[in-house]
Amino acid sequence: MTHAVVLGAGMAGLLTARVLSEFYEHVTVVERDRLPDSPIQRKGIPQGRHLHSFLSRGCHLIEELFPGIRDELVDAGANVVDDGDLSCVYTRIGAYEMNRSEKFADPAALVFYLASRPFVEFHVRRRVAAVRNVKFVDHHDVTEPTVVARDRVTGVLLVNRATGEATAMDADLVVDAMGRAARTPAFLEKLGYGRPSEHRSPANWAYSSQLLSIPAGAIAEKMVMVEPGKGLPRAALVAYEHDTWILTVGQSAAHGEPPTDRAGMLALAERCMPSSILSGLRSAQPLEDVAIFNNTAGVWRRYDRMPRFPARLLVIGDALCSLNPIYGQGMTMAALEALALQDYLRDGQDEPQRFFRAVAKHIGPTWAMNQANDRGPSSVDRRRSARTRVVTWTMNKALKAAEHDIVVTERFFRVTSLVDPPTRLQDPALIARVIVGNLRRRRFSSSTAPSWRTTGRLARRRAASEAPH
Numbered sequence: 126m127t128h129a130v131v132l133g134a135g136m137a138g139l140l141t142a143r144v145l146s147e148f149y150e151h152v153t154v155v156e157r158d159r160l161p162d163s164p165i166q167r168k169g170i171p172q173g174r175h176l177h178s179f180l181s182r183g184c185h186l187i188e189e190l191f192p193g194i195r196d197e198l199v200d201a202g203a204n205v206v207d208d209g210d211l212s213c214v215y216t217r218i219g220a221y222e223m224n225r226s227e228k229f230a231d232p233a234a235l236v237f238y239l240a241s242r243p244f245v246e247f248h249v250r251r252r253v254a255a256v257r258n259v260k261f262v263d264h265h266d267v268t269e270p271t272v273v274a275r276d277r278v279t280g281v282l283l284v285n286r287a288t289g290e291a292t293a294m295d296a297d298l299v300v301d302a303m304g305r306a307a308r309t310p311a312f313l314e315k316l317g318y319g320r321p322s323e324h325r326s327p328a329n330w331a332y333s334s335q336l337l338s339i340p341a342g343a344i345a346e347k348m349v350m351v352e353p354g355k356g357l358p359r360a361a362l363v364a365y366e367h368d369t370w371i372l373t374v375g376q377s378a379a380h381g382e383p384p385t386d387r388a389g390m391l392a393l394a395e396r397c398m399p400s401s402i403l404s405g406l407r408s409a410q411p412l413e414d415v416a417i418f419n420n421t422a423g424v425w426r427r428y429d430r431m432p433r434f435p436a437r438l439l440v441i442g443d444a445l446c447s448l449n450p451i452y453g454q455g456m457t458m459a460a461l462e463a464l465a466l467q468d469y470l471r472d473g474q475d476e477p478q479r480f481f482r483a484v485a486k487h488i489g490p491t492w493a494m495n496q497a498n499d500r501g502p503s504s505v506d507r508r509r510s511a512r513t514r515v516v517t518w519t520m521n522k523a524l525k526a527a528e529h530d531i532v533v534t535e536r537f538f539r540v541t542s543l544v545d546p547p548t549r550l551q552d553p554a555l556i557a558r559v560i561v562g563n564l565r566r567r568r569f570s571s572s573t574a575p576s577w578r579t580t581g582r583l584a585r586r587r588a589a590s591e592a593p594h
């Protein structure tokens with residue numbers, strides 16, 4: 126096989142190019158932005174101004190594709206939490222604060238690399254650019270794939286953004302990695318294939334994010350994630366590379382527009398962040414303007430269910446399935462899909478729907494878990510599948526137990542970091558622990574009647590008065 130073309134140099138496009146370089150003599154990555162030679166924001170990745178956490182599973186997967194890249198990120202300035210010590214991680218979901226006083230039994234599986242999206246993408250792009258048979262054609266717009274007859278894609282049409290000149294580039298394989306804008310459905314419709322059916326997630330959050338500088342020592346944590354539920358805003362604060370921090374606050378779009386200034390962001394943070402972190406936040410200095418993102422709804426295009434699909438065309442990354450970004454899974458899913466592509470090509474396969482079916486096995490459980498969380502444990506929706514209801518119930522009870530039980534906490538982090546599948550929250554042994562944890566909590570609750578608003582204070586009182594479990 127001679128030439129493969131990847132459309133889009135986002136994370137999915139980069140990882141795909143790396144995989145294709147093993148199977149094709151030449152790989153070209155076409156990107157409409159001018160690709161910067163330093164880790165800076167670019168127009169084609171507006172989400173790069175928002176919190177990007179790279180889940181542990183994704184970090185392990187990129188290490189498989191680019192050995193040594195994790196050390197490279199740390200050497201270049203990324204923060205890392207790799208010792209299983211939860212004292213620098215504050216997580217609150219619903220009414221429950223995750224255990225912070227103990228350590229993970231298997232810290233190697235749950236390593237958090239904390240760095241901005243432009244930083245991570247830059248380092249991955251540099252590794253891809255060093256692959257002998259990969260080249261980048263930037264500042265070119267992809268118009269659409271080209272075809273002979275209707276059943277086989279044979280290349281792609283590009284337009285040089287500087288000159289307006291159009292070029293046809295021949296290819297033995299074209300992979301659409303152009304992100305959420307998703308051009309392939311319209312292309313398929315034009316060819317007479319029809320559009321893929323779509324699953325859409327119900328949640329729609331509006332985000333505001335800002336890059337900050339925070340005086341050293343003002344905040345003890347490196348990672349703060351707060352999702353109180355019950356119509357309240359959510360917020361996250363993460364220590365990025367080179368002493369920068371990202372603050373992201375969000376609320377359901379139904380509750381109003383996202384704040385456009387620092388005061389508005391602080392006002393939302395004050396409704397959900399613990400007071401110790403808020404006082405550090407008040408001493409922060411902004412490094413960039415506030416960025417807004419308005420549409421977090423996920424979309425999964427079911428190419429795997431289309432009766433016919435043209436040969437030599439694949440779709441990957443957000444163009445195939447954009448997950449609700451509040452769960453921070455997109456880059457990890459892109460890595461899983463790239464490795465599924467590696468398996469597909471190793472098996473010598475040439476039937477796109479086999480690839481889409483293989484990828485659907487990765488997306489399906491994560492999509493179901495997100496659906497359950499998006500709808501929330503209290504939502505009454507008779508159309509919810511039994512599977513979604515089970516996932517919702519188990520997740521809620523596990524969260525409750527995870528306040529005190531490090532085994533449950535660790536399992537929770539492993540599932541939400543995509544290290545383990547969501548079904549691991551339904552292991553009989555874990556459920557037994559969860560039930561015991563919940564009974565203990567109920568006994569405790571009936572004597573103290575806590576509410577989530579008082580939990581910060583309460584947690585300190587509890588810590589002082591209670592022996593650890």
Ligand SMILES: Cc1cc2nc3c(=O)[nH]c(=O)nc-3n(C[C@H](O)[C@H](O)[C@H](O)COP(=O)(O)OP(=O)(O)OC[C@H]3O[C@@H](n4cnc5c(N)ncnc54)[C@H](O)[C@@H]3O)c2cc1C
Pocket residue numbers: 132133134135136137138155156157158168169170172175176177178179180265266267268302303304305306332418441442443444448450451452453454455456457459
């Ligand atoms: C607000 C927000 C926050 C997120 N937070 C996280 C997080 O914390 N963790 C995480 O893992 N994921 C997160 N994600 C998801 C993550 O950004 C993506 O899932 C991941 O980058 C994979 O995307 P992609 O490469 O498929 O698309 P993108 O990253 O969107 O890349 C698409 C590329 O295609 C190019 N392109 C588009 N159209 C054309 C064209 N016509 N011609 C040429 N080039 C084109 C674009 O310029 C861009 O470079 C977040 C997403 C959003 C929206």
